[in-house]
Amino acid sequence: MSIRSSALRMSCCIAVPGWLLAQAQPVPQTTAKPGWMWTMDSARSVVNAVRAGRSLQPAKWPNGARAAVLLSFDVDNETVALRFGEPTVGALSQAEYGARVGLERIITLLDRHKIPATFFIPSVSLALTPSMGDLIKRSGRNEIGVHGWIHEMNVTLPDSVERRLVKKAIDELTKMTGARPVGYRAPSWNFSPNTLAILRESGFRYESSLMSDDRAYELLQNGQPTGIVELPVQWILDDAPLFDPVGARYASPRDIAQVWIDEFDKAYEEGTMLLLTMHPHISGHRSRIVAFELLIAHIEAKGAGKVWWATHGDVAEYVRGEAKLGDPRPRGK
Numbered sequence: 001m002s003i004r005s006s007a008l009r010m011s012c013c014i015a016v017p018g019w020l021l022a023q024a025q026p027v028p029q030t031t032a033k034p035g036w037m038w039t040m041d042s043a044r045s046v047v048n049a050v051r052a053g054r055s056l057q058p059a060k061w062p063n064g065a066r067a068a069v070l071l072s073f074d075v076d077n078e079t080v081a082l083r084f085g086e087p088t089v090g091a092l093s094q095a096e097y098g099a100r101v102g103l104e105r106i107i108t109l110l111d112r113h114k115i116p117a118t119f120f121i122p123s124v125s126l127a128l129t130p131s132m133g134d135l136i137k138r139s140g141r142n143e144i145g146v147h148g149w150i151h152e153m154n155v156t157l158p159d160s161v162e163r164r165l166v167k168k169a170i171d172e173l174t175k176m177t178g179a180r181p182v183g184y185r186a187p188s189w190n191f192s193p194n195t196l197a198i199l200r201e202s203g204f205r206y207e208s209s210l211m212s213d214d215r216a217y218e219l220l221q222n223g224q225p226t227g228i229v230e231l232p233v234q235w236i237l238d239d240a241p242l243f244d245p246v247g248a249r250y251a252s253p254r255d256i257a258q259v260w261i262d263e264f265d266k267a268y269e270e271g272t273m274l275l276l277t278m279h280p281h282i283s284g285h286r287s288r289i290v291a292f293e294l295l296i297a298h299i300e301a302k303g304a305g306k307v308w309w310a311t312h313g314d315v316a317e318y319v320r321g322e323a324k325l326g327d328p329r330p331r332g333k
């Protein structure tokens with residue numbers, strides 16, 4: 001039991017010391033100056049470090065499709081347990097399910113429906129189970145993107161380490177898959193102060209970890225266009241928080257399928273896109289595959305050609321072309 005919950009329990013019947021009450025309503029412990037003490041210039045410069053630029057929502061999708069659907073699978077497997085350096089056998093086995101069972105079940109479903117997807121893979125995950133590369137490449141429809149080297153918490157790393165791991169991840173994925181990745185997804189969906197600069201120097205054409213829109217947009221760095229396409233994600237469109245069986249927010253897979261269906265229906269109505277993130281070690285389980293099948297059936301019921309199922313890379317290049325964005329701009333140009 002935590003100090004916080006015991007304080008709440010005791011407060012009904014005995015005198016509670018002041019320090020314990022303070023625990024019941026925790027104040028963030030930080031040396032940072034709170035926002036109310038900032039100048040407007042400080043607020044602007046922090047907000048502008050990485051911000052959404054112009055919308056890259058196209059006037060039309062290819063071949064008269066009404067909306068685009070982008071499926072991502074973050075193939076984290078054991079790297080989430082390994083990254084902090086204190087893995088347990090149980091956690092590793094839970095994660096190994098993705099490599100051993102989940103991925104194949106997902107690929108089989110995608111192939112049955114001839115649906116392409118993008119697989120963001122930490123290179124350690126692929127090195128631990130290299131057969132996953134052949135499985136993903138089997139249909140010739142799928143894309144592989146960078147997802148850190150070992151799913152490292154990039155926000156906590158010094159510039160030189162983050163840079164070295166991104167380079168290593170690109171080099172190893174290129175070697176293992178035979179193609180240089182063009183897309184990046186940050187482990188745990190966050191940027192350090194150096195991440196965007198590293199992505200620009202590494203030649204990425206698109207990024208998919210931020211959340212300013214549900215349509216594609218251009219990333220700005222300190223107010224300047226970068227030419228990098230952002231394909232935004234959202235926690236409500238990620239399986240990890242809601243499917244966590246030991247988490248406080250667990251939801252039934254069929255209820256989650258309804259969230260995905262509602263998100264798709266609005267995207268279809270607005271002519272925009274749905275980007276859904278899943279993990280083989282989470283969504284590869286049987287009851288979750290049922291939820292994914294419900295979504296696919298709902299989308300396919302719109303009729304042939306009504307939806308553009310595409311990889312992230314294909315959507316990024318399509319919106320780049322439609323918006324006449326040009327190539328990503330190296331820093332300082």
Ligand SMILES: [Zn+2]
Pocket residue numbers: 074076147151187188
């Ligand atoms: Zn991940």
